[in-house]
Amino acid sequence: MAARQVSGARQGLNHVLFSQEMALVIALLSLFIVVGLINERFVAERNVMSILMAHAYIAVAAIGMSMVIVTGNIDISVGSLIGVLAAVSGTIATQGHPVWVAWTVPILLAMLISGSLGILVAYCRIPSIVASLGYLSILKGGLIIWTGGAWISDLPDAFGLALFRPLGIPTPIWFMVLLTVAAAYWMRNSRLGRSFYAVGGNAEAARLAGMSPQRLVATVFVINGFFVGIAGVLFATQLKVIQTTVPPYLELTIITASVVGGVSILGGTGTVVGSTLAAVLLAAIGSALIFINVSPFWVRATYGCLILATVLFDLHRRRLQRFRL
Amino acid sequence: MRLISGSHVHEKILAVILCVSLVVLSLLSDKFMTVENILNQGRLIAEIGLVALPMTLIIVTGGIDLAVGSILGLSAIVLGITWKNLGLPLGAAMFSAVLAGVCAGLFNGYLVTRMRVPPLITTLATLALFRGIAEGLSQARSVRGYPEWFFFLGQGEILGVPVQLLILLAAIAAFWFLLARTVLGRSLYAIGNNEVAARYSGIAVDRIKLMIYGLSGMLAGLAGVVFVSRVSTTRSDMGSGLELDVIAAVVLGGTSIFGGRGTIVGTVLGFVLIGLLKNGLALTGVKGDATIVVIGLVLILSILASNLLERRNE
Numbered sequence: 001m002a003a004r005q006v007s008g009a010r011q012g013l014n015h016v017l018f019s020q021e022m023a024l025v026i027a028l029l030s031l032f033i034v035v036g037l038i039n040e041r042f043v044a045e046r047n048v049m050s051i052l053m054a055h056a057y058i059a060v061a062a063i064g065m066s067m068v069i070v071t072g073n074i075d076i077s078v079g080s081l082i083g084v085l086a087a088v089s090g091t092i093a094t095q096g097h098p099v100w101v102a103w104t105v106p107i108l109l110a111m112l113i114s115g116s117l118g119i120l121v122a123y124c125r126i127p128s129i130v131a132s133l134g135y136l137s138i139l140k141g142g143l144i145i146w147t148g149g150a151w152i153s154d155l156p157d158a159f160g161l162a163l164f165r166p167l168g169i170p171t172p173i174w175f176m177v178l179l180t181v182a183a184a185y186w187m188r189n190s191r192l193g194r195s196f197y198a199v200g201g202n203a204e205a206a207r208l209a210g211m212s213p214q215r216l217v218a219t220v221f222v223i224n225g226f227f228v229g230i231a232g233v234l235f236a237t238q239l240k241v242i243q244t245t246v247p248p249y250l251e252l253t254i255i256t257a258s259v260v261g262g263v264s265i266l267g268g269t270g271t272v273v274g275s276t277l278a279a280v281l282l283a284a285i286g287s288a289l290i291f292i293n294v295s296p297f298w299v300r301a302t303y304g305c306l307i308l309a310t311v312l313f314d315l316h317r318r319r320l321q322r323f324r325l
Numbered sequence: 326m327r328l329i330s331g332s333h334v335h336e337k338i339l340a341v342i343l344c345v346s347l348v349v350l351s352l353l354s355d356k357f358m359t360v361e362n363i364l365n366q367g368r369l370i371a372e373i374g375l376v377a378l379p380m381t382l383i384i385v386t387g388g389i390d391l392a393v394g395s396i397l398g399l400s401a402i403v404l405g406i407t408w409k410n411l412g413l414p415l416g417a418a419m420f421s422a423v424l425a426g427v428c429a430g431l432f433n434g435y436l437v438t439r440m441r442v443p444p445l446i447t448t449l450a451t452l453a454l455f456r457g458i459a460e461g462l463s464q465a466r467s468v469r470g471y472p473e474w475f476f477f478l479g480q481g482e483i484l485g486v487p488v489q490l491l492i493l494l495a496a497i498a499a500f501w502f503l504l505a506r507t508v509l510g511r512s513l514y515a516i517g518n519n520e521v522a523a524r525y526s527g528i529a530v531d532r533i534k535l536m537i538y539g540l541s542g543m544l545a546g547l548a549g550v551v552f553v554s555r556v557s558t559t560r561s562d563m564g565s566g567l568e569l570d571v572i573a574a575v576v577l578g579g580t581s582i583f584g585g586r587g588t589i590v591g592t593v594l595g596f597v598l599i600g601l602l603k604n605g606l607a608l609t610g611v612k613g614d615a616t617i618v619v620i621g622l623v624l625i626l627s628i629l630a631s632n633l634l635e636r637r638n639e
Contacts, residue, residue, distance in 0.1 A: 074445075120625065120629075124629055124632065125632055126625065126628050126629065126632070127582045127583065129389075129445075129582060130572075130576050130582050130624070130625075130628060131625060133569055133572060133573060133576075133621075133624065134573075134621040134622070134624040134625040135621065135625075136569065136621070137569070137573070137617040137618065137620050137621030137624070138617075138618050138621035138622060139621075140617060141615045141616065141617035141618030141619075141620075141621065142615075142618050144615045145615040145618065248565070249453075249565075252449065252452065252453065255449065256449070256453070259446060259449070295461065295464060297460040297461050297463075297464050297465060297561075298457065298460070298461040299457070300453050300454075300456055300457030300460055300461075301453070301454055301456075301457025301458050301460070301461050302457065303453045303454075303457065304450050304451060304452070304453035304454025304455070304456075304457050305454060307446070307449065307450035307453060307454075308436070308442075308447075308450045308451075308454065311442050311446050311447075311450065312440060312442065315440065315441065315442065
C-alpha cells in the first residue's frame with residue numbers, strides 16, 4: 001500500500017516533469033536565454049511586454065478552442081468571428097454608446113453565434129469542421145458586405161480596454177493570466193469541465209454514464225463564444241483604429257496554439273495552461289526571429305516545423321508510454 | 326417524390342439547386358447566360374476543380390488535405406524561382422513546379438501513413454510549413470515577364486474553349502474512371518468505411534493513401550502553374566484560402582467528411598455550383614468577396630437537407 005503510494009507520487013512527479021506544459025516552459029526559457037544572449041534587447045521588459053500584449057487575445061481565444069477540441073470538435077470560424085466582433089464593438093463605440101456596451105455586446109453576440117454553430121453540430125449532426133467552414137464563409141463575407149473593408153477610427157479614448165494598465169500591467173495580460181488560471185481550475189474540478197473530457201474521450205461511454213453528449217457539445221460552443229468574444233474585444237481595443245478585415249490565418253494560429261499546447265485533436269486530453277503557454281511561445285518565436293536577423297518571411301515556416309515537431313514528439317511519447325504498460 | 330428517394334439523393338438535390346440558380350441568375354442578369362461568360366467562368370473554376378478531384382479521393386478515405394492552397398503557392402514560387410533565379414528553361418521550371426507539388430503531397434502522405442499523424446494535424450502543420458517555405462523563398466518578391474507562349478495554358482483557347490477547361494475535363498474523366506470503375510476506387514471506399522477491415526482484406530492501405538496525397542500535391546502543383554499562367558505573375562500568397570473553397574465544393578457535392586461516401590459527379594456539381602454562384606452574384610452587383618456568404622449558406626443548408634431526407638428514408 002505504502003509502496004503503491006510512493007510510486008503514485010513518483011508518477012505524479014514524472015507526470016509534471018514530462019508534461020507538455022513543462023516542455024513548453026523549458027522551450028520558452030531556452031528561447032529567452034539563447035536569443036537574449038545574442039541580442040539582449042529581446043529580453044528587455046519593453047519587448048517582453050509588447051509580445052505578450054499583442055498576442056494575449058490569441059491565447060484567450062485558444063482557451064475556448066482547447067475546450068472545443070477536447071470534446072473532439074473543432075471551430076475554424078473563430079478568426080472570422082473575431083473580425084466581425086471587432087467591427088461590431090468599434091461601431092457601437094463610435095455611435096456614442098457607453099463603452100461598457102461596446103465591450104459586452106460583442107461577447108454576448110459571440111456566445112449567440114457560436115451557440116448556434118454548436119446546435120448545428122450537436123443536434124443537426126453536421127460535422128464541426130464542415131459547419132464551421134460554412135460559418136467562416138458567412139461571417140467573412142458578411143463582414144465585407146457590412147463594412148466594405150473601411151477602417152473604423154475616431155474611437156473614444158475610454159474605449160481602449162486593451163491599452164489600460166491596472167497596477168502597471170496591461171489589461172490583455174491580466175485577461176490572459178486570470179482566464180487561463182480560472183479555466184484550468186474549472187476544467188479540472190467542475191462537473192461540466194470533467195464531462196468535456198469524458199465526451200471527447202468516448203462519447204458513447206459518456207452517454208451511458210448519464211451525460212448528454214449533444215447538450216455538452218452545444219454548451220462547449222457557447223463557452224467558446226465567451227472566450228472568442230473577449231478575444232474580439234481585446235483585439236478591437238488594442239489599436240486606435242480597427243481594420244474591419246479578418247486577420248489572415250488567425251484561426252490557424254489559434255488552433256496551432258491549442259495543438260502545440262498539448263490538446264489532442266482526437267479529443268479527450270489537453271489543458272488550457274498548455275495552450276496559453278504555446279500561444280506565448282509562438283508569439284515569442286515570431287519576435288525572436290526578428291531579433292536574430294532572420295527575415296520575418298520565415299516565421300510561418302518555423303511555426304509549421306514547430307507544430308510537426310510537437311505532434312511527432314507527442315506521438316512518440318505516447319507510444320513509449322503504451323510500451324511501458 | 327421518387328426523385329428525392331433512392332440512391333444519389335444528394336447529387337439530385339444539388340442538380341436541382343444548380344438548375345434553379347441557373348434560371349434565377351440568368352433572369353437577374355442578361356450578361357450571365359452568354360457563351361462568353363460561361364467559358365470565361367471555366368477559366369476561374371479550373372483551379373478549384375483540379376484540386377477538388379483528388380481531394381474527393383482523400384475525403385472518401387476519411388482523410389483531409391488542408392495544405393492544397395499552400396502547395397499551390399509553393400509550386401508557383403518554385404516555378405518563378407527555377408525559371409528566373411536558377412535560369413532553367415521554362416519547360417523544366419514548369420516540370421519542377423509540379424514535382425515540388427508531388428514531393429509536398431508525398432511528404433503529407435508519409436506523415437499520415439508512416440508516422441501516423443492524423444491527416445487534419447499533418448496538413449494543418451504543412452499548410453503553415455509549405456506557405457512559410459514559399460514566403461521564405463520568395464521574400465515577397467513577385468516574378469513577372471514570362472514569355473508569351475507560357476500564357477497559352479491559362480489565357481489561350483483551343484476551338485474557342487479555354488485551355489485549362491480542357492485540362493480540367495480530361496482530369497474529371499480520369500478521376501471519375503479511377504473512383505467509379507477501378508479496383509483502386511473501390512478500395513478507397515473500403516478504407517473510408519472501415520480502415521482496419523480494409524487492411525485485413527489485403528488492401529495496401531498505406532501505399533494507396535501515400536499515392537492519393539501525392540496525387541493531391543501533383544494536381545495542386547499543376548493548378549499552381551495554370552494559375553501563374555492565367556494571371557501572368559507569381560506571388561507567394563497565391564492559393565491562400567483555396568483549401569476552404571475546395572473542401573466546401575467536395576462536401577457540397579455529397580462526399581461525407583467521415584469517409585466512405587462520395588462521387589466525382591457530386592464534386593463536379595459542387596464546384597460548378599460554387600463557381601456559378603460567385604460569378605452570377607458578382608454580375609448582379611454583389612461585391613466580389615461577399616459572394617462567399619451564399620457559399621457558406623448553401624453548404625450548411627445542403628447538408629441539413631440531405632441529413633433530413635436521409636433520416637426520413639431510414
